[in-house]
Amino acid sequence: MSYTAPLKDMLFVMNELAGLAEVNAMPGCEDATPETAEAILEENAKFCGEVVAPLNHSGDQQPSFWTDGKVTTSAGFKEAFRQFGEAGWQGVQHPVEFGGQGLPKLLATPCIEMLNSANLSFALCPLLTDGTIEALMTAGTKQQQETYIANFISGKWTGTMNLTEPQAGSDLALVRTRAVPQGDGTFKISGTKIFITYGEHDMAENIVHLVLARTPNAPEGVKGISLFVVPKFLVNADGSLGERNDVHCVSIEHKLGIKASPTAVLQFGDHGGAIGTLVGEENRGLEYMFIMMNAARFAVGIQGLSVSERAYQKAVAYAKDRVQSRDLAGSAGPVTIIHQPDVRRMLMSMRAQVEGARALAYVAAATSDAAHFHADEATRKANQAFYEYLVPIVKGWSTELAIDVTSTGVQVHGGMGFIEETGAAQYYRDARILSIYEGTTAIQANDLVGRKTARDGGAVAKGIIAQVRKTAAELEGDAQLKVIGLRLNEAAGALEEVVDYVVANVKSDIKSVFAGSVTYLKMAGVVLGGWQMARAAAISAARLKAGEGDAKFYEAKLATARFFADQILPQALAYRTAIVDGAQSVLALSEDQF
Amino acid sequence: MSYTAPLKDMLFVMNELAGLAEVNAMPGCEDATPETAEAILEENAKFCGEVVAPLNHSGDQQPSFWTDGKVTTSAGFKEAFRQFGEAGWQGVQHPVEFGGQGLPKLLATPCIEMLNSANLSFALCPLLTDGTIEALMTAGTKQQQETYIANFISGKWTGTMNLTEPQAGSDLALVRTRAVPQGDGTFKISGTKIFITYGEHDMAENIVHLVLARTPNAPEGVKGISLFVVPKFLVNADGSLGERNDVHCVSIEHKLGIKASPTAVLQFGDHGGAIGTLVGEENRGLEYMFIMMNAARFAVGIQGLSVSERAYQKAVAYAKDRVQSRDLAGSAGPVTIIHQPDVRRMLMSMRAQVEGARALAYVAAATSDAAHFHADEATRKANQAFYEYLVPIVKGWSTELAIDVTSTGVQVHGGMGFIEETGAAQYYRDARILSIYEGTTAIQANDLVGRKTARDGGAVAKGIIAQVRKTAAELEGDAQLKVIGLRLNEAAGALEEVVDYVVANVKSDIKSVFAGSVTYLKMAGVVLGGWQMARAAAISAARLKAGEGDAKFYEAKLATARFFADQILPQALAYRTAIVDGAQSVLALSEDQF
Incomplete structure (x- = not known):
């Protein structure tokens, strides 16, 4: 392992x-x-x-x-x-x-x-x-x-995000934790926060909680939420640790996966009030938290990629080691299962999704860098918009595919995959939180539809699709890469139809559009991941032609990109049908018909 | 729960x-x-x-x-x-x-x-x-x-199937357990069997093991395997329990799911030999075991349907209870999450797959009955062929979709889904064995490609597809059902192409055909499940027109069938591309490129 x-x-x-x-x-x-x-x-x-x-x-x-x-x-x-x-x-x-x-x-x-x-x-x-x-x-x-x-x-202290309360999960408007000003610049915080990752642990001297709470007389809903720093131990003026603050871990959860990470229920202010200080301005807490969440969402997308890579490595190792059945095309004795075509298909499916997710995430990271560091303001702005479009996709797509990839990893192991000692099942369990925390896939999809697509009339999305089409056209002109180009072009066309549909209908028929929001997100992941794999194929073909670099690596990349084009990209067409024609039946039943 | x-x-x-x-x-x-x-x-x-x-x-x-x-x-x-x-x-x-x-x-x-x-x-x-x-x-x-x-x-005794050994999982040719005749009609059995479900437990007075083993001088491979009955307690002539037999449970597995069912490692003959008697003729054990396995495979397909239904019920209950966020189209306060379009999509996706899997499985059961009981021999034979084609699909498709449905069930619960107390995670863990035991999906797909499609040149498959097309044509002629008919027809056409591809290439390019075998199985499930949903829609529309029966039920069935047609059937087209055009990249990498 x-x-x-x-x-x-x-x-x-x-x-x-x-x-x-x-x-x-x-x-x-x-x-x-x-x-x-x-x-x-x-x-x-x-x-x-x-x-x-x-x-x-x-x-x-x-x-x-x-x-x-x-x-x-x-x-x-x-x-x-x-x-x-x-x-x-x-x-x-x-x-x-x-x-x-x-x-x-x-x-x-x-x-x-x-x-x-x-x-x-x-x-x-x-x-x-x-x-x-x-x-x-x-x-x-x-x-x-x-x-x-x-x-x-330095790793001396660690930080946490305190958003969720029992009644306030996806909907932070329902946050009830209170923060009362003490007149000395500090606030007394009281309330219950749940699902606090590393909310309590023994790895650091201090744990610093960022907490969403309401001040007295704050407006209702999301516009009345402020952000506070509430350390486990108060900090003296000289930076040394002071008194224990009134925030306590009353329990941790018994979870399906990521069991080593403590998920805490934190009780603030049960013994007089936890002392905190305001971050930024009052009532702008959600805005600041979104900064933190955007970084965290991207990172959770990486988690999807990470656990998929680990599951892939384990599956490959098992497939190369486990001897079972003859080679289909041969008559000799039993061979390692990596010789079986369906095991190959499973491994290639894991590999192609991992590589596609990595490529898209790293490209997104570079876009974020250009948004921060580029000398030209217009370029920074364009990259910021591109990055913001990509964040929900990196988060949503990479974590949804992690469920599939880790499940396939179990399948490669056969019966041994179901035995906990083997370790493959852990990835399957661990992966299952990733499409839920830091905003479920539906929350990512709301962001993608609302803020990232509808708000600018699809301008950023269409700009990206134009780039995808450009890549596709380049590949279509090359005999070796033609099929990848054709499939990418078809998928890009389908994505464009969906963007048009979203923009055209989001006001008049909001429920129908959101009935397809997650499917749109997954589709965008498939198309943009496929785009990066197509770019990788073009580069690999060029390197091979020029005789540069590691030929084995570039050949494998070409084959993996072709697998993505043949086996994954065509799903985009099914997603198009589901989104553009499929909303009616999603919403048809009355509540009592369920 | x-x-x-x-x-x-x-x-x-x-x-x-x-x-x-x-x-x-x-x-x-x-x-x-x-x-x-x-x-x-x-x-x-x-x-x-x-x-x-x-x-x-x-x-x-x-x-x-x-x-x-x-x-x-x-x-x-x-x-x-x-x-x-x-x-x-x-x-x-x-x-x-x-x-x-x-x-x-x-x-x-x-x-x-x-x-x-x-x-x-x-x-x-x-x-x-x-x-x-x-x-x-x-x-x-x-x-x-x-x-x-x-x-x-009567439930006094229970039975088990003893196939797997550490080196013999999917490939039973590698079975090593030995059976030595004692000259009195009995055999002494010795060897190790693993993954024996309810191989040891306290719910019955006796446990009767059916065991695959080799007699001395039996031929190598699958043609030298015989089947034996080996009871935990020997049975006296009068039917009362006799001596404890030499079969012992040395451990049970620590599993991802189905934790209440003991999965035993059984040791036969460590203390002189376990006494067993031959079932049927020597060396025909695998043939008999296949009778048992065919029944068990169908039943495991039902397990996939069952756990999906349970997960669906739990998700519906949670969605009707959990209050979070406003209605997208309304401005009032928070509502139950069943109002959210994406929650609807998830519930409908679970529901449509459950209903499709149930319809296909029950139709298969009726076919099996016709194969056994029909008065006309030709009808019996035709139904037997139909049933045998359906068994790997019911097993493979219903269990693969159970992974998806139970995963969606977790997602509907949000963060609570990841907490074990909630119970949704159990279905996700339990479901994961179903596509593995009683023959992995790949083993089912081998059966579907080899024995059920290639052997008769696709005759049975094509006969079924002709029936699907007939249903599709009927629906296309009805304004209300037209879209379902069109999509079913398209999907049937794609399946026919795949059958042609399998039949044409299985001899000349066996690895390419088997590279798409699981995809073919899933595709057949989608098309045949969609066929049954289309039939259900036609019946429901007729009942509604005639004003017969429970209108709410028939309306819901119509909407669910439409959902299946819009959101699930179009996947068949992507599968077609993957199978017919996609084998090359599945097999392209050399072992060291992984």
């Missing part, structure tokens, strides 16, 4: 698809040379493979547990997290002024992928801390930044 | 789609009147809902466990199984001469569905006993039949 980072594919995607050199050329990205990137990835791969990956299965078998308000994390987690902080891995993408490395997202993304492949449960703690850092960098006071961020980056 | 049998849909499918009246008219089926059927279903629904369903979640939380060779089943199982036997539920489809009710498969099938919806783990014990009865009725001696079958039917 080892993990070997797919460095070759990561570097291919970074350099040849996502354009690391272009990112490196932007002001502020001078350190992100291809050489540095390779060195960092190799070092990170070593750390993840040797220190973090071995704790994955054991953590699942012996989850973190709660006793009297304290959470003991799975064996080895505390020490591994100490090493993680000391090696500087929390700081890859964070500001140099607080001890980070200040590297672009394109470089941080493969590091996040590796950590999550190694151990989803472990990686969740840094993932949440990343979001906390991002929120405080955007909206925190200078004092808040100085108090917390360096301690986050 | 209650279960209410969907009697209305079951009776509709039995009476109006599968033709219970026609079955009832066959010689030997006189007792299976529609009135009797309804009465039996109602009684079974009560038993399953009140006695068996309440043990499902508790059994998952407190699985059966092993101590010193003994297995204690989950709390309540023993008592429930006693009631099950006493009420006569084991005997529904078995011979009257041994205490059964001798009813047709069409009537037994909904009973099996209900028991499995109530509790997959519990239902596995009778499921295996059914197979044992069937094998002994076919190939057992009169003495074996008299010794065992009445005790099976």
Whole structure:
């Protein structure tokens, strides 16, 4: 159950698809040379493979547990997290002024992928801390930044996001936690928050909660929610730890997967009120939280990719090892099951989805970098719009496909896949949360339809589709790549029809449009993932023609891109029918007919 | 977490789609009147809902466990199984001469569905006993039949199937268990069998193992395998229990799901040899086991339907109860989530797949009855061929869709779905074995391609497709049903292309054909399930026009059939492309490129 980072594919995607050199050329990205990137990835791969990956299965078998308000994390987690902080891995993408490395997202993304492949449960703690850092960098006071961020980056402290309450899940308008000003600049927070990932644990000296709450007289709904920092231990003026704050973990959940990561129920203010300070302005909390959530949503998309990669590696290893049945075309004795065509199909299906998801996510990361660092404002703006269109797709598509990929991973193992000792089942269980937390796929799809497609009349979406068509046309002109080009073109056409349908009907028939929202999201993932695979195929064909680089790698990439085109892209046409013609029956039944 | 049998849909499918009246008219089926059927279903629904369903979640939380060779089943199982036997539920489809009710498969099938919806783990014990009865009725001696079958039917004893060994899973040619004749008509059996469902438990006085083993000098491979009866306790001449036989449970597995059902490792003959008797002729064991497996495969297909139905019911209940977010088209306060279009889409997707799978399975059951009971030999033969074509599809398609349906069930619950207390996750875990045991989906697909399609040059397949087209043409002629007809026709055409492709290429390019075998199976499921939904739509439209029956029910059926046509049937076209054009990339990589 080892993990070997797919460095070759990561570097291919970074350099040849996502354009690391272009990112490196932007002001502020001078350190992100291809050489540095390779060195960092190799070092990170070593750390993840040797220190973090071995704790994955054991953590699942012996989850973190709660006793009297304290959470003991799975064996080895505390020490591994100490090493993680000391090696500087929390700081890859964070500001140099607080001890980070200040590297672009394109470089941080493969590091996040590796950590999550190694151990989803472990990686969740840094993932949440990343979001906390991002929120405080955007909206925190200078004092808040100085108090917390360096301690986050060093791994001494960790951060959490406190949104959900029993009655407020997908709908944050229903948040009831209260924050009462004390007249000294602080607030007393009281309420119950649930599903708080690493809301309590023993891996850090302090745990810093970002909490959504309502001040007295705040307006109803989402416009009356503010954001507060509430540390487990109050922090003295000299930065040392002060009194224990009134936030307590009353239980942790018994979950289907990611069992080593404690999911806490936190009680704020049961003993006089938890002391917190406001982040940014009052009543703008949801806006700040969205900054944090957008970063976290992208990262959860990477989690989908990560667990899929890990499941793929395990399935390949089993298929190369397990001897069963003869080769269909031969008459000799039993062979390893990788010789069976259906095992091949399963492995290729896992591989193609993993590579497509990686390519799309890394390209999105580079787009985010261009939105931040590019010298030209118009280019920054265009890239920001492109990135924002991609975030719900990376989150939604990569996590939905993770369910399929990890399920296929179980299937490759046959009966052994169902036995927990084998380890394949853990990925299947772990993956199942990814399309739910940080906004369900439906919430991502609402964002994609509403803010990302309808709001600008489909302009950004159509701009992207035009780029897809351009790639398709290039491939159609090449005999070897023609089929990929044709299928991509057909899929792009179907996506365009859907965008037109969404834009044309979202006002007059909102329910019909949203009846197809998740299908639209999945379709966009398939088409844009297929687009990146097509680009990869074109590059690979060119390298092979020129006799450059690793021929075996480029040949495999070509075959995988062709698999994607033949076996996955055609689904786009079925999705089109479902969206454009299929809303009526989705909504036809009355409640009592269910 | 209650279960209410969907009697209305079951009776509709039995009476109006599968033709219970026609079955009832066959010689030997006189007792299976529609009135009797309804009465039996109602009684079974009560038993399953009140006695068996309440043990499902508790059994998952407190699985059966092993101590010193003994297995204690989950709390309540023993008592429930006693009631099950006493009420006569084991005997529904078995011979009257041994205490059964001798009813047709069409009537037994909904009973099996209900028991499995109530509790997959519990239902596995009778499921295996059914197979044992069937094998002994076919190939057992009169003495074996008299010794065992009445005790099976009364629920005093249970049966198991012992096929798998550590090195022999999908490939039974590798079976090594030995059977040495003792000169007195008995054999001494020795070897290790794994994955033996209910191989040891405390619910019955005796456990009777059917075991695949090799006699000395038997030929290599599948032609040298014989079938033996090996009871846990030897049976005296007067039918009383004798000595403990030398078969022992050395451990049970720690599994992803169906945790209440003990999955045993059995050791035969470690203390001198387990005594067994031959079933049928030497070296024909695999043939007999296939009789048992065909029955079991159909039943596992029903399990897929069953767990999907249960997951659907739970998701509907949650969606009607959980309040979150406003109605998209309204401005009032938060509403139950069943108002959200994407929740509707998820529920409809679950519902349409459940209803399609039920319709196809029950129609298959009626076909099996016609193959057994019809007065005309040619009709029996035609129905047997139809049934044999359907078995791998019912098994493969219904179990693959169960993974999707139960996963969607988790998604409907949002974060609560990931918490084990909620119960939705159990269905997702339980369902994952169904596409693996009793032959993986790939094994079903091998059967579909090899024995069921290629062997007769696609004749049976084409005959069925002609019937599908006939239905499609009828619907196309009706304004209300036209779209369903069109989509069904298109899908049937695609399936026909695939059948032609399989027949044309299976000899010259076997690997390419098998690279698409599972996709062909899933496609056949979608098209034939869609066919039954189309037939259901036509019947419903006619009833509504005539003002007959429950209008709400028929309207819902029409909408669900339309959903199937819009959202599921179009996948057939993508499958066609994947099968007919997609084999090349499945097989392109060399082993070291993975």
